[in-house]
Amino acid sequence: MDAVAAQAQESGAIALLDEVDKALADGKYAEARAALEKLKTQYPNSSAAAGAKALEDKIAQEEAAARSGGAGATSKAAADKVSKEYYALLKSLIGKVAGDKSFTMDDCREYLDKVLPGELMDKLAARLKMERAALEEQWKNRAPADTRQASYGDGSWIVAGKDPSRLSDEAESGGGLEDFKKQKEQQKAIEELRQKAQDNKNYKPQTEADWWTAANAVKRASWLEAAFVEQHLKVVEVRYKNCGGCGGSGVVVSPQTQFCRRCEGLGKEKIVTYQ
Ligand SMILES: [Zn+2]
Structure with a gap:
């Protein structure tokens, strides 16, 4: 040769x-x-x-x-790997859309609902070299050891409204008559403040678009993640934490009595724990 x-x-x-x-x-x-x-x-x-x-x-x-x-033995490890990769990819894709100034809030929500779920599975299947059906099965049966959290932050009022009385009251009901009386007095005082705030014509409420425009990429990403997981993943718990701007009443009194700029009167931040 x-x-x-x-x-x-x-x-x-x-x-x-x-x-x-x-x-x-x-x-x-x-x-x-x-x-x-x-x-x-x-x-x-x-x-x-x-x-x-x-x-x-x-x-x-x-x-x-x-x-x-x-x-057998490694299927748990394989499932864990799928979860881990899924969450990482979710963060990265949401980070991308949140950081793109050309998208409006509605654009992002549309992407979250219509594009992201499929895109996640496609990219994950390619990354893990798995068939999509097998991947979806594994994802559906996931049981990760830890849970994760996403917060709507100071954009919570967009999903939870501006009226805190609509939220489930989780104030501890311990104590006796004295505590009960104090609690009632406090509630009444807050109601009066809220009425004053309601009557304050100088206060111009924020719109969703105002919030979106003012929010940075990190805030937007956190908000979008919370919205996505509520719609598409397993929600373990929803809780509300007091707003740092008004301490939970939804109203500030200085320089004038008005709804809190930070929470728009809701007084709370909505936090979603999910898997
Ligand atoms: Zn507030």
Whole structure:
């Protein structure tokens, strides 16, 4: 065999060897075997063909390992990996859309509802080299050890409204008559303040668009994450924390009695715990 023919043998064999490696990395064992078979028949004199037996063994070994791992002991680890990657990808995609100034709030919500769920699964399937159906099954059956939190922050009023009396009252009902009386007095005082704030014509309420325009990318991302998980993931708990601007009443008295600029009168931040 002349040098040119030998050279052609080698490069042809190397291309097939690459195919074997790639198929193996993707867990496609039948394809790996087929490429190896081709290599042996088409380029029997190549140096790659000389190592064919060792490669055959390697394919068999990896296939056996994948079989025993897939169904049993490592399926929990595999499911954990899916969850971990999902949350990371969710954060990164939401971060991207939140940071893009060309999108309005409505644009982002539309993307969250119509595009993101499918995009997440497609990208995750590619990243983990899994079939989408198998991936969705694993995701559906997830049971991550830890939960995660997202907050609507000072944009909570957009989803929870501006009236805190609509929220479930979680004030502790311990104590006795004295505490009960104090509580009632406090409620009455806040009601009076809220009425004053209501009558204050100098206060111009924020619109959703105002909030969106003023919010930075981090605030927007947190808001969008909370909205997405409420719609599409498993919500473990919803709770409300007092607003840092007004302490929970929704009203400030200085320099004049008006609804709190930070929470728009809601007095709370809505926090969603999810899996
Ligand atoms: Zn407030």
